[in-house]
Amino acid sequence: MAPAIVVHAMSEQERRPEKDGRDFADAAWSVPNYLLAGILVWGGIGWLLSHLTGVHAFIPIGVVLGVVLAGYLVYLKYGR
Numbered sequence: 746m747a748p749a750i751v752v753h754a755m756s757e758q759e760r761r762p763e764k765d766g767r768d769f770a771d772a773a774w775s776v777p778n779y780l781l782a783g784i785l786v787w788g789g790i791g792w793l794l795s796h797l798t799g800v801h802a803f804i805p806i807g808v809v810l811g812v813v814l815a816g817y818l819v820y821l822k823y824g825r
Contacts, residue, residue, distance in 0.1 A: 783812055
C-alpha cells in the first residue's frame with residue numbers, strides 16, 4: 746500500500762513573511778484609483794443625464810458626488 750501524500754496549504758503569512766511595505770503601496774495605489782473611478786463613473790452618469798435632459802448642471806453634480814462617495818469608501822476601507 747502506497748503512503749498517503751499530505752499537502753499543506755500555505756497561509757498568506759507563510760508565503761510572504763516579510764513586511765516590506767507592500768500593504769502601504771497597495772493602499773497608496775488604491776486611494777487614487779477609488780477617487781478616479783468615482784469621478785469617471787458618477788461624472789459619466791451626470792454627463793448622460795445632462796445629455797438626455799439638456800440640463801448641464803448634472804455633470805459637476807455627478808463629479809462632486811463621485812468624489813464624496815469615493816472618499817467615503819476610502820474612509821471605510823482605510824480610515825477606521
